[in-house]
Amino acid sequence: MYKEFYGFESFPFNITPNPRFLFLSGTHLDALQHLRYGVEQRKGFIALVGEVGCGKTTLCRRLLEELDREVYETALILNPSLSEEQLLRAILTELGEAVESNAKVDLLDQLNRVLLARIEAGKEIVLIIDEAQNLSLELLEQIRMLSNLETDEQKLLQIILMGQPELSEKLARKELRQLRQRILVYYELGKLNLPELEHYIHHRLTLAGGRGRPRFTRWAIKSIHRRSGGVPRLINNLCDKALLAAFVRGSDQVTWWDVRRARKEL
Ligand SMILES: Nc1ncnc2c1ncn2[C@@H]1O[C@H](COP(=O)(O)OP(=O)(O)OP(=O)(O)O)[C@@H](O)[C@H]1O
């Protein structure tokens, strides 16, 4: 396979959201800074919106790695197609608590107690909900209520909502205006421009252990940019298949023709 042929230690264009491969393009750096700012300044609600495959989950994992474990306790909900009770249970479990009851009032009560105890112990708590475009209106309302948990001095919980553009549409609904008003940090993730895309490819090739082989030609890169629209997951799919095509030719260059073959295969 091309991995051995080009001397990579791992596949450079894997589509898992591995933060080790994170390339900080302008928009990704901006997004990360918004997240850091929101959490550090205790802004309560933070929203990160971006197209499918733009890097939201990867950024979220990076943020989790960065947050100081001595201070921050985090609860990450990856799939929020849940009932209200299930969500509360999931948050408690993520915080390492044994759930005491299944009734909503009890769960809320327990969560409140847990949060207060952690805050008293000097901790900060961050709840991250990925794929938040899948949250029902009821659940979004429930989450707003969670953000009401507070002491005289501070909110008990920082909440980050991450999701595809439908999340924005949901948040724009009249029923959710109370929630919308509380989102003090909001960022829309963009796509990679041509120079960034070129850096992105080099960055991933290098991190995978590549030593300058193979080289993507200028026309290959232009074609990848056009076909992917600068969306990282699409870039990865195209690059992976184009590498395979170049390998099959036994070449040290990934050319426009390899990208064309990749496109056809996808
Ligand atoms: N800035 C980046 N640097 C390196 N790789 C990235 C970057 N952004 C995205 N990727 C890669 O693109 C792929 C898709 O990223 P990710 O899963 O984070 O997107 P997403 O926005 O969460 O997508 P979805 O909307 O489907 O949940 C992953 O393989 C990830 O490693």
Ligand SMILES: [Mg+2]
């Ligand atoms: Mg994702």
